[in-house]
């Protein structure tokens with residue numbers, strides 16, 4: 001009875017009739033993702049969007065249970081904001097007019113299935129760019145250089161290379177907004193810069209040192225000689241380079257519920273809510289017998305609680321070409 005009265009009060013005060021399950025889910029979400037809200041209004045709005053997003057996930061997972069959807073969703077760090085807000089956090093990237101891309105190294109024909117990380121026995125840390133800095137361009141650039149360098153130097157457990165160094169040193173104040181991997185690759189190849197490991201240049205997920213780029217004369221740093229690109233829509237080339245153990249960075253539009261809350265399976269894009277940019281590192285491709293779909297395997301920088309331990313499998317089909325502003329480290 002007390003509960004009923006309490007809930008009636010909730011309903012009148014908040015305007016929404018949350019069930020005991022709703023309240024428990026939101027409390028767990030706050031604890032799991034270490035959320036804090038500055039005001040009761042912020043909290044109430046977050047609660048509202050959380051319930052909406054959780055219900056989206058439930059609806060999609062019901063479809064997945066009936067095999068009418070090939071991917072699943074779960075509540076994650078983005079579940080307390082609107083999809084349009086998520087899209088705004090990851091604004092559309094702006095490209096420089098000049099490119100210093102070089103001719104890519106020769107590659108062999110593509111294999112049927114590839115997973116660079118598993119096939120090569122690599123242990124690669126999945127990064128978390130947080131929820132306020134759109135820095136996937138820097139994380140993806142650093143990760144692609146890290147993976148290729150690890151393979152070429154025979155080091156299966158490389159330390160993460162610093163995305164922060166790229167954010168601070170290359171981006172003219174736009175490191176958390178509209179930057180692109182090319183700017184990071186230009187910095188590394190055109191100015192003989194070197195990329196530090198995170199223990200000497202930690203990731204802070206903010207533009208902390210803008211204009212105060214730390215000098216990087218430390219052993220263990222990685223120097224890249226050239227980078228190369230793939231034409232938009234040329235998924236055959238993308239496949240060939242990945243098959244030759246080259247991690248390729250692509251630009252993706254993440255503004256759908258299915259991407260925002262992706263948790264597993266093969267993601268098939270729906271119409272994006274807005275134009276936005278998230279950079280992913282393509283590390284493999286294959287066939288998923290559960291859904292009967294071919295997929296690309298990509299490493300994201302939303303931490304390990306997002307997706308399949310930080311990775312997403314995206315449908316691989318001519319209807320949805322993945323090669324977009326594709327770029328990769330070429331020679332060291």
Ligand SMILES: *[C@@H]1O[C@H](CO)[C@@H](O)[C@H](O)[C@H]1NC(C)=O
Nearest residue numbers: 066067068289290291292293
């Ligand atoms: C799910 O549907 C797909 C496509 O219709 C099919 O290829 C696949 O075998 C189905 N999976 C299961 C587990 O029934």
